[in-house]
Amino acid sequence: xxxxxxxxxxxxxxxxKKLTVTCSQNMNHEYMSWYRQDPGLGLRQIYYSMNVxxxxxxxxxxxxxxxxxxxxxxxxxxxxxSPNQTSLYFCASRAGTGGSGELFFGxxxxxxxx
Amino acid sequence: xxxTTQPNxxxxxxxxxxxxxxxxxxxxxxDYIHWYRQLPSQGPEYVIHGLTSNVxxxxxxxxxxxxxxxxTLILHRATLRDAxxxxxxxxxxxxxxxxxxxxxxxxxxxx
Numbered sequence: 001x002x003x004x005x006x007x008x009x010x011x012x013x014x015x016x017k018k019l020t021v022t023c024s025q026n027m028n029h030e031y032m033s034w035y036r037q038d039p040g041l042g043l044r045q046i047y048y049s050m051n052v053x054x055x056x057x058x059x060x061x062x063x064x065x066x067x068x069x070x071x072x073x074x075x076x077x078x079x080x081x082s083p084n085q086t087s088l089y090f091c092a093s094r095a096g097t098g099g100s101g102e103l104f105f106g107x108x109x110x111x112x113x114x
Numbered sequence: 115x116x117x118t119t120q121p122n123x124x125x126x127x128x129x130x131x132x133x134x135x136x137x138x139x140x141x142x143x144x145d146y147i148h149w150y151r152q153l154p155s156q157g158p159e160y161v162i163h164g165l166t167s168n169v170x171x172x173x174x175x176x177x178x179x180x181x182x183x184x185x186t187l188i189l190h191r192a193t194l195r196d197a198x199x200x201x202x203x204x205x206x207x208x209x210x211x212x213x214x215x216x217x218x219x220x221x222x223x224x225x
Contacts, residue, residue: 004157033213043158043201043215090157103150103213105157 023091136202
């Protein structure tokens with residue numbers, strides 16, 4: 001089954017404790033991206049990757065890092081989480097790098113930073 | 115950046131057609147118009163997309179204005195399962211690749 005898998009689905013952590021949210025897709029997609037969703041602000045793009053070793057900032061990259069060492073994985077790293085990073089995070093992937101094509105989203109990771 | 119404007123909420127009845135509008139007056143010539151929806155406690159899912167011509171698929175139809183400054187997602191026969199937040203999104207392909215999400219329209223379907 002084609003899917004985007006995120007882990008963990010739920011996490012409560014404390015300020016400053018480094019954490020990684022993993023994202024893996026089994027569709028051999030070139031494009032992957034991370035979004036955060038906050039009430040009243042909608043979905044905002046954090047980072048995206050056009051292919052292995054190619055990443056770029058989205059609209060809200062501050063406080064986050066990403067890497068794309070393998071095509072299937074695109075982890076989101078919070079080096080020193082802060083309470084304003086409490087949010088619902090979604091990973092997504094798509095075949096190709098053009099303007100069309102369906103984005104497949106994961107089920108989301110709800111992160112709370114105390 | 116080009117932005118989209120959607121009504122905050124809409125309501126319809128089961129088995130009736132639903133027309134969800136989206137304004138994108140600053141769209142550029144190469145921006146694709148995408149629609150996604152988000153069911154409760156789930157990630158967004160793709161509904162349909164288009165560039166200039168109207169599009170149909172098994173889920174919905176997309177009607178794009180001739181000047182491309184607005185579009186309408188049409189659910190031909192709404193079911194209770196169609197209750198969701200519907201997002202009209204511009205796929206910006208010049209320069210940085212990103213999706214510009216609107217605030218979405220919360221669609222309620224009455225039995």
